[in-house]
Amino acid sequence: MRRHMARWLLPLLLLVPLWAQAASVDNMRLWAAPDHSRLVFDLSAPATADVFTLQDPRRLVIDIADSKLNADVSRLDLSGSAISEIRTGIRHGTDLRVVLELSRPIEPRHFSLEPNEQYGHRLVVDLEYPGESAVEDPIDPIAAKLREQEIAADRAQTKAVAEGRDPSKVTPTREKAQPHPKRDIIIAVDAGHGGEDPGAIGPSGTREKDVVLEMAKRLARLINDTQGFKAVLIRDGDYYVGLRERTRIAREQKADFFVSLHADAFNSPRPHGSSVFALSQSGATSETAKWLAATENRSDLIGGVDGSLSLDDKNKVLRGVLLDLTMTATLNDSLTIGGRVLDRLGRINELHKPRVEQAGFVVLKSPDIPSLLVETGFISNPEEERMLQKPSYQQRMVEAIFGGVRAHFQSNPPPASLLAWQRDQGRGGSGNEYRIQPGDTLSEIAARHDVPVGRLRQANELNGDVIRVGQVLRIPSS
Numbered sequence: 001m002r003r004h005m006a007r008w009l010l011p012l013l014l015l016v017p018l019w020a021q022a023a024s025v026d027n028m029r030l031w032a033a034p035d036h037s038r039l040v041f042d043l044s045a046p047a048t049a050d051v052f053t054l055q056d057p058r059r060l061v062i063d064i065a066d067s068k069l070n071a072d073v074s075r076l077d078l079s080g081s082a083i084s085e086i087r088t089g090i091r092h093g094t095d096l097r098v099v100l101e102l103s104r105p106i107e108p109r110h111f112s113l114e115p116n117e118q119y120g121h122r123l124v125v126d127l128e129y130p131g132e133s134a135v136e137d138p139i140d141p142i143a144a145k146l147r148e149q150e151i152a153a154d155r156a157q158t159k160a161v162a163e164g165r166d167p168s169k170v171t172p173t174r175e176k177a178q179p180h181p182k183r184d185i186i187i188a189v190d191a192g193h194g195g196e197d198p199g200a201i202g203p204s205g206t207r208e209k210d211v212v213l214e215m216a217k218r219l220a221r222l223i224n225d226t227q228g229f230k231a232v233l234i235r236d237g238d239y240y241v242g243l244r245e246r247t248r249i250a251r252e253q254k255a256d257f258f259v260s261l262h263a264d265a266f267n268s269p270r271p272h273g274s275s276v277f278a279l280s281q282s283g284a285t286s287e288t289a290k291w292l293a294a295t296e297n298r299s300d301l302i303g304g305v306d307g308s309l310s311l312d313d314k315n316k317v318l319r320g321v322l323l324d325l326t327m328t329a330t331l332n333d334s335l336t337i338g339g340r341v342l343d344r345l346g347r348i349n350e351l352h353k354p355r356v357e358q359a360g361f362v363v364l365k366s367p368d369i370p371s372l373l374v375e376t377g378f379i380s381n382p383e384e385e386r387m388l389q390k391p392s393y394q395q396r397m398v399e400a401i402f403g404g405v406r407a408h409f410q411s412n413p414p415p416a417s418l419l420a421w422q423r424d425q426g427r428g429g430s431g432n433e434y435r436i437q438p439g440d441t442l443s444e445i446a447a448r449h450d451v452p453v454g455r456l457r458q459a460n461e462l463n464g465d466v467i468r469v470g471q472v473l474r475i476p477s478s
Contacts, residue, residue: 022066022067022068022094023043023044023045023046023047023064023066023067023068023121024043024044024045024067024068024069024070025041025042025043025067025068025069025070025071025096026042026043026044026070026071027041027042027071028040028041028042028071028073028076029042029076029196030076030077030078030081030083031194031195031196031238031239031240032079032080032081032237032239033134033237033239033241034132034133034134034135034136034236035128035129035132035134036126036127036128036132037080037081037083037106037126037127038124038125038126038127038195038196038240039083039100039124039125039126039127040122040123040124040125040196041064041123041124041125042071042119042120042121042122043067043120043121043122043123044120044121045121046112047064047065047066047067047121047123048064048065049062049063049064049065049110049112049123049125050062050063050065051063051108051110051125052108053106053108057101057102058101058102058103058104058105059099059100059101059102060099060100060102060106060108060125061098061099061100062097062098062099062100062110062125063091063095063096063097063098064095064096064097064098064123065094065095066094066095067094067095067096068096069088069096073086073088073098080237081127082102082103082104082106082127082129083100083101083102083103083127084101084102084103085100085101086098086099086100086101087099087101100127102127104129105129105130106127106128106129106130107127107128107129107130108126108128109125109126109128110123110124110125110126111123111124112124118197118198119196134234134241134245134249134252135232135233135234135236135253136233136236137232138232138253139186139230139232139253139254143183143184143186143230143254144253144254146183146416147183147186147254147256147414147416148254149416150414150415150416150470151254151368153469153470154368154468154469182416182417182418183414183416183417183418184228184229184230184417184418185228185230185256185257185409185413185414185417185418185419186230186231186232186253186254186255186256186257187223187229187230187231187232187255187256187257187258187259187405188231188232188234188249188250188253188255188257188258188259188369189216189219189220189223189231189232189233189234189259189261190216190234190235190246190250190258190259190260190261190363191209191212191213191215191216191217191233191234191235191261192208192209192212192260192261193208193209193212193240193262194209194213194235194237194238194240194241195238195239195240196240197209197240199212199262199263199264200263200264200265200295200380201265201379202265202379202380202382202385202388203269203380203382203385204382204385204386206379206385206388206389208262208263208264208265208379209238210238211263211376211379211388211389211394212261212262212263212376213235213236213237213238214391214394215261215376215394215397215398216233216234216235216236216261217233217236218394218395218398219231219259219261219398219401219402220233222398222399222402223402226402226406227418228417228418228419228422229406229409232249232250232253232255234246234249234250243362243363244362244365246260246363247363247364247365247366247369247371250366250369251366251368251369255369256369256370256409256414257337257369257370257371257372257405257409258364258366258369258370258371258372259371259372259373259374259401259405260361260363260364260371260372260373260374261374261376261401262373262374262375262376263375263376263377263378263379263384263388264295264375264378264379264380265378265379265380266378266380267380268380269380269381269382270381271352271378271380271381272350272352272377272378272381272383272384273349273350273351273352273353273377273378273384274342274345274346274348274349274350274351274374274375274376274377274397275351275352275353275357275374275375276338276341276342276345276356276357276372276373276374276375277338277356277357277358277359277361277364277372277373277374277375278331278334278335278338278356278357278358278364278372278373279331279334279359279360279361279364279365279371280358280359280360330366330367330368330369330370330371331370332462332463332464332466333370333408333412334364334370334371334372335356335463336408336461336462336463337370337372337404337405337408338356338372338404339355339356339404339461340403340404340405340407340408340461341372341374341400341401341403341404341405342354342355342356342404343404344400344401344403344404345374345397345400345401347400348393348396348397348400349376349377349384349387349397352375352378356372361373374401376388376397408461410423411460411461411474412460412471412472413472414470415469415470415471420470420472432474432475432476432477433472433473433474433475434449434472434473434475435471435472435473436467436468436469436470436471436472436473437469438469440467440469441465441467442456442457442462442465442467443465445467445473449475451475451476453465455476456473456475456476458476459473459474459475459476460473
């Protein structure tokens with residue numbers, strides 16, 4: 001009996017050293033953002049960590065159980081982060097201790113990530129800066145109040161329709177805002193990927209995250225140089241922002257429009273051309289759209305996870321109706337703007353598809369902000385990779401994108417915007433325009449002006465019958 005036990009026990013004892021093998025930290029990466037720093041530990045195996053702060057002096061301690069360090073900490077670039085120095089040592093003979101000397105108050109958060117296509121096991125430590133904004137130049141408080149009033153008016157009308165009430169009798173409270181409303185139209189510009197997520201990589205090694213960041217900065221400069229517009233960069237450096245965090249930032253900054261820039265790849269070098277995508281609430285409009293959406297939506301597996309919009313304060317059925325109505329209006333605006341952008345992109349580059357496509361991109365799922373994802377080209381195509389590296393080509397691309405966005409808002413400016421004020425000043429009481437009032441419907445306006453509904457839609461580039469209070473319609477001659 002003892003001989004039999006020994007025979008089974010010996011292989012088990014031989015396996016123990018393999019099970020107990022320590023994880024190694026093979027690399028450390030640091031990314032600095034305006035509102036946080038992210039430190040990533042690349043691990044050879046899963047490991048648990050204990051993370052806590054110490055004061056006098058201010059420090060963050062990271063104890064990684066049963067681990068050893070195989071990375072050169074001195075090679076980390078600490079500039080722009082909250083970390084002034086990194087020290088390491090061994091604790092209890094087997095644990096790795098990493099001590100971060102801090103230059104500012106932080107709130108730590110840490111989590112582990114499973115291996116994916118690009119990385120193995122990772123420990124992610126975020127150092128969040130209390131009270132700091134994710135953008136360097138946040139929206140002016142007065143402009144934010146004006147935008148909130150416009151949003152409140154739209155939501156009140158939408159809720160009345162959802163509840164079966166007469167929207168013409170809804171009069172949402174509007175506080176007086178000073179100075180006189182002539183607010184900028186806020187455009188949120190999102191450079192895809194970033195930080196530990198390089199995005200697609202071209203045949204010669206060009207990284208998507210670098211190309212689109214440069215284009216986003218060019219687009220932001222163009223927007224800010226145009227009277228009546230202001231850009232908000234979702235990221236202005238090489239760091240990762242979660243997909244839902246991107247839309248949260250846009251909503252926090254009261255954006256009127258959200259555009260996400262990409263230069264993606266396909267599993268073949270043949271596909272080429274620019275594309276424009278809006279959100280699909282059902283299926284994608286093409287296999288390529290479906291594939292690209294799945295690719296982009298995997299970014300959070302690389303960069304981490306975060307929360308989503310909460311509507312917990314609403315009745316479940318009403319919540320669904322409200323979201324459906326709001327998304328319908330938002331999607332119509334997205335498709336209209338997308339058509340204008342696509343038309344201009346087609347003058348610079350071949351189009352991958354001749355229409356605005358739709359797919360389930362997470363980054364477009366903001367219910368109250370019209371949003372587009374622009375694939376400026378396929379970085380997997382050698383010729384387009386070469387073109388995307390050229391500053392002159394990047395500039396022409398962003399001019400086309402903003403040209404389409406600007407044309408839409410010049411035709412349909414938000415009521416409190418400078419563009420709306422300028423239009424009203426030059427309108428001179430012209431009889432060929434009509435400002436939508438509470439309770440109006442497109443069919444009633446068409447009948448009142450003796451114009452077919454189809455012609456009214458065409459004159460105002462409307463994809464459906466959704467209109468908004470304060471919007472000015474061009475009335476074509478009968």
